Amino acid sequence: MTIRRGKKVRKQRGRRTYGRGCSKRGRGSGERGGTGMSGGHKHKWSYIIRYMPDYFGKHGFTRPDDVRRGLTVINVGEIDENLEKFVKMGVARQAGEKFVVDLNKLGVDRVLGGGRVTHQLEVTAKSFVDSAKRKLEEAGGRAIAG
Numbered sequence: 805m806t807i808r809r810g811k812k813v814r815k816q817r818g819r820r821t822y823g824r825g826c827s828k829r830g831r832g833s834g835e836r837g838g839t840g841m842s843g844g845h846k847h848k849w850s851y852i853i854r855y856m857p858d859y860f861g862k863h864g865f866t867r868p869d870d871v872r873r874g875l876t877v878i879n880v881g882e883i884d885e886n887l888e889k890f891v892k893m894g895v896a897r898q899a900g901e902k903f904v905v906d907l908n909k910l911g912v913d914r915v916l917g918g919g920r921v922t923h924q925l926e927v928t929a930k931s932f933v934d935s936a937k938r939k940l941e942e943a944g945g946r947a948i949a950g
Contacts, residue, residue, distance in 0.1 A: 878912050880936045881919010883927060902926050902945065915947070 816822040822830060829835045837843050844852050844859070852859055883890070887903055890896035896905040907915065907929040915927060917935025925945040937947045 875913045876911055877914045877916050878907065878910075879916045879918035880921050880925075880927075880939050883907075883915070883925060884919065884921050884923055887923060899926075904928075908950075921945070 821827055824830045824835070833839075837847055841848075841859075883905060887896060887905075890905060891898065891903075895907070895909050896903050898904075902924045904926045905928065907927060913930050915929045915932045915936045917933045917939055921939045921943040923945075924943060925940055926948065927940060927945065928948040928950060931949055932947045940947050
């Protein structure tokens with residue numbers, strides 16, 4: 805018993821030319837007009853204009869890497885979850901019930917307000933989002949910008 809792989813082809817069965825005009829045109833790769841994008845500026849130009857209008861030419865502008873500046877951010881919830889790790893790294897220390905965290909040592913630019921704060925945290929960073937400040941103060945800590 806033979807196992808068929810793929811779908812059985814039913815189209816054009818019983819037709820002599822299989823939609824190619826004459827039977828010679830189906831032999832080899834002579835009627836194809838090239839593979840891939842060849843002929844895109846010649847005999848396949850109408851296809852390019854209709855289906856791929858943005859294929860040719862330059863589009864947009866990419867800023868150089870030395871000009872780009874990406875912000876390094878962290879959520880207050882991540883600070884709260886990783887306190888033990890930060891203490892081992894020397895970024896944070898415990899002072900009584902409070903944890904004093906200096907994110908400038910990590911190179912963090914901004915503190916975002918995602919997550920929950922369950923410890924009293926005194927966080928120092930370059931900038932804070934308003935929701936991050938609010939969550940830190942509600943938990944009994946504070947945000948120090950600088």
